[in-house]
Amino acid sequence: MNTDQLTRLPMDDGEDVISMPSETNQTMSSKRSSVKTLFTTNYTPHFLPRPLRSLVVGYFIALLLQLLVATILILLMKVYPTFQFSESLALLVVLLVALAWGVGPSLFATLVGAVMLVFLTLPPYFSLAVVGVDNRVGIFLFVIVSLTVSLLASQTQRARSALEEEKESLHKSEQAAQGRAQQLEALFEAVTDGILVYDIDGRLQQTNTMARTILTRYVRQEYFAQPLTNRADQTILHAPDGKSITHDQIPSVRILHGEVLTGANTADIIVSTFAGEDVWLNISGTPLRDQEGNITGALAIARDVTERRQLEQKTRHVLDALLQIAQVVVQGTASDLPSTEQTKGHSRRIMQRMGELTVAVLGCDRLGITSVEPNTEFLRPLAVVGLSPEQEQQWWREQEALDMRLSDSGEPELVGRLRANEILIMDLTQPPYSEQPNPYGIRQMLVAPMISGDQILGYLTLDYGGLDHTYTLEELALTRAVTELITLVMERERLLAEAAQARANELAAVSANQLKDEFIGIAGHELRTPITTMKANLQLSRRRLRKFFQRYSDEEIVEALSPLEQLLERAERQLERQNRLVHDLLDVSRLEQGHLELRIEKNDLVSIIQEALIEQQQITPDRTLIVNIPSSEICIEADGDRVNQVISNYLSNALKYSTSEQPVEVGMEVRDGVARVSVHDYGPGLSSDEQQRIWERFYRVPGIQVQSGSGVGLGLGLHISRIIIERQGGSVGIESEPGKGSTFWFSLPCA
Structure with a gap:
């Protein structure tokens, strides 16, 4: 050193x-x-019982075996005085101890063996003195060989023990991998969407339970292992618009060609099942590639969205029907009917139309409307929907032949409940109704009264034909809303009949307008409850889906289920648009009744515009908004929320009536203490006559088609906007030419 x-x-x-x-x-x-470590670690083989694997036991057995060898040597030397291999038995003990318990016990066995050999087998006996060169060399060689055997045996045992530990670790790893594979397999099978794995030729390599359930509805089992082209030839496929699709348009083929179908790029197809039903599938997926980037197959996710699409269609039908009901209420009748008979016939046509629309809204099979005359309470049939022509004629004959009052039904308890505005559900398969004639095969019938004030004007009956049906709370709420609308129509028709008899009675006209406004308020309140419920359900579904993403971190599953979150978000946005219609109805009702409250206070107009732009961008993230407004604060004395509503109405109209590729421009300028806000679109534009009427209530320009977004509207947004701005000391206007777009503006004085 x-x-x-x-x-x-x-x-x-x-x-x-x-x-x-x-x-x-x-x-x-x-x-x-x-x-x-060498002296304190043993590598006992696993075949030894656990109690014998201790080092203490090894030392004890080493001593015991050497004592046993000494005893055997004494006996052998008495029998064979010339015995020459006394060291071999002691060396055998050292070897056994080294193999079983390691270096420490084997060295101890070496020491004990050497002492025993010197003490018992070498002269002078029973003494530790070693006499003679041969004896000394023998003892020395025994010690050297024993030490060598101990070390070599210990290394052998150490290697064997390491191998056993590695084998055990490998076995545990295999068990863990097998458990993980089973978990992934269980998760793969439990996914509620169909998962399909294809090879490069489109043959199915792996599918989960849901995928097999979907496939067996329209693909025969023997075609599962065949290429995609063969399966496609045996399947009837359609695009969402009902047109047939080519082989290259099949989503799985598109994925195998390298296209990634995720997010808004997912594809919808309609397949016809063996039972003749149409199943609507939403397909997402991605190609599978090797390390060189070559496509080796495809992963596709198939989601059965039939019920969702049917619900969307039903929702559209319901909204369209409600819009038509609103149009019937506000525009459906001329006010100058020449005679009572013509008034009666016209009222029946109106009620027949209302009945047809009600069937579309509620989804029932059959419906009847009966009126109760105000003074006499005589029952008069008004409309029936859902019967065959022969049954309809029979129904009219039976109803017109009945000359009875409401109180003549023989069931005063049920009549009292109707007068109390309670909806009745009557099971005609149970006594006492099962014992009465039932020519139309009704099973469960719903009866909803139509009340105006404290007077019953009639009742509505509906059923689902010969099928058992349980009426849900949502159906009862929707029925209540529709009967309120029909009540308003009936009351309006009564007022119009009085106007026809009195020849332009101004009082009747005023009452009709009041009822019309009351309808708007009632419609808004009654329709808001179902919409709020649906919105809450959508929000709950999105929260549960996000919790699922947080709980399961598998990227493949998260990517497969992410389109579902986008569908829920899209449905929530559509529902928010319908909620705006309801708020428009409520605002019109408040405006006409003079109950619209304005909270006038100092606000920053620039901040209001920016807030409206952010809200609109969230609703339509794909549209382009060009903004040219001051960066500094512009103060106005106005209701900030209502001004925001006006800007949102302008933006919504501009985006709705221009194509998705065209931008919408938003600007603001201040001149002579007046702030002027404008929204310009590149839509079809308006003529001078249309510009005059565009601010009227319920006015929609004929012939102008919606270019993007929702087409549902009542023609109330601009009317409400004009009233809001004018009541705050401002003004509104429009600058437009056909074919050159339109600019809607409003101005408010600066604070």
Whole structure:
């Protein structure tokens, strides 16, 4: 060792001591640790019982075996005085102990064996003195061989023990991998969407339970293992618009060609099942590639969205029917009917139309409307829907032949509940109704009263034919809303009949308008409840889906289920548009009744515009808005929320009546203490006559088609906007030419 590496440490008495450097200390410590490990670690084989694997047991057995060998040697020497292999039995003990318990016990066996040999087999006997060169060499060789055997056996056992541990670790890893594979397989099978894995030729390599359930509805089992082209030839496929699709348009083929179908790019197809039903599938997926990027197959996710699409169609039908009901209420009748008979016939046509629309809204099979005369309470049939021509004629004959009052029904309890505006559900399959004639095969019938004030004007009956049906709370709420609308129509028709008899009675006209406004308020309140319920359900579904994403971090599953979150978000946006219609109805009702409240206070018009732009961008993220407004604050004395509503109405109209590729421009300028806000679109534009009427209530320009977004509207947004701005001291206007777009503007005085 180099003396330069030594360190002198001063002592208390003034002397220096030489300290070893740290590297030398570490080396010595490592050697001591290795020696300690060598003597304290055993590598007993697993076939030994667990109690015998202890080092203490090894030392004890080493001593016991050597004592046994000594006893055997004494006996052999008495029988064979010339016995020459006394060391072999002691060496055998050392070998056995080394193989079983390691170095420590084997060295102990070596020491005990050497002492026993010297003490018992070498002269002078029973003495530890070794006489003679041969004996000394023999003892020395025994010790050397025993030490060598101990070390070699210990290394062998150490290698064997490491191999066993590695084998056990590998076995545990295999079990863990197998468990993980089983978990993934269970998760794969439990996914509620169909998962299909294809090879490069479109053959199905793997499918989960839902995928097999979907496939077996329109593909025969023997075609599962065939290429995609063969399966497609045996399947009837349609696009959402009902047109047939080519082979290259099949979503799975598109994925195999390298196209990724995710998000808004997912594809919808309609397949015809063996039972003749149409199943609507939403397909997403991605190609599978090898390390070189070559396509080796495809992964497709098939989701059965038939019920969702049917619900969307039903929702559209319901909204269209409600819109038509609103049009019937506000526009359906001329006010100058020449005679009472013509008025009666016209009222029946109106009620027949209302009945047809009600069937479309509620989804029932059959419906009847009966009026109750105000003074006499005689029952008069008004409309029936859902019967065959022969049954309809029979119904009219039976109803017109009944000359009875409401109180003559023989069930005063039910009549009292109707007068209390309670909806009745009558099971005609149960006594006492099951014992009465039932020519139309009605099973469960719903009876809803039509009340105006404290007077019953009639009732509505509906059923689902010969099918058992349980009426839900949503159906009851929707029935209540529709009967309110029909009540308004009936009351309006009564007022119009009075107007026809009185020849332009102004009082009747005023009452009709009041009822019309009341209808708008009632429609808004009654329709808001179902919409709120549906919105809450959609939000709950989105929260549960996000929790599912947080709980399961598998990227493939998250990617497969992400289109579902986008569908829920799209449905929520559509529902928000319908909610705006309801708010428009409520605002019109408040405007006509003079109850529209304005909270006039100082507001920053720039911030109001920016807030409206952000809200609109969230609703239509794909549209381009060009904004040119001041960066500094522009203060106005106005109701900020109502001004925001006006800007949102302008933006919504501009986006609706221009194509999705065209931008919408928003600008603001201040002149002479007046702030002017404008929204310009590149839509079809308006003629001068249309510009005059565009601000009227319920006016919609004929012949102008919606270019993008929702087409549902009542023609109320601009009317409401004009009233809001004018009541705050401002003005509105439009600048437009056919074919050159339109600019809607409003101005408010600055604070």
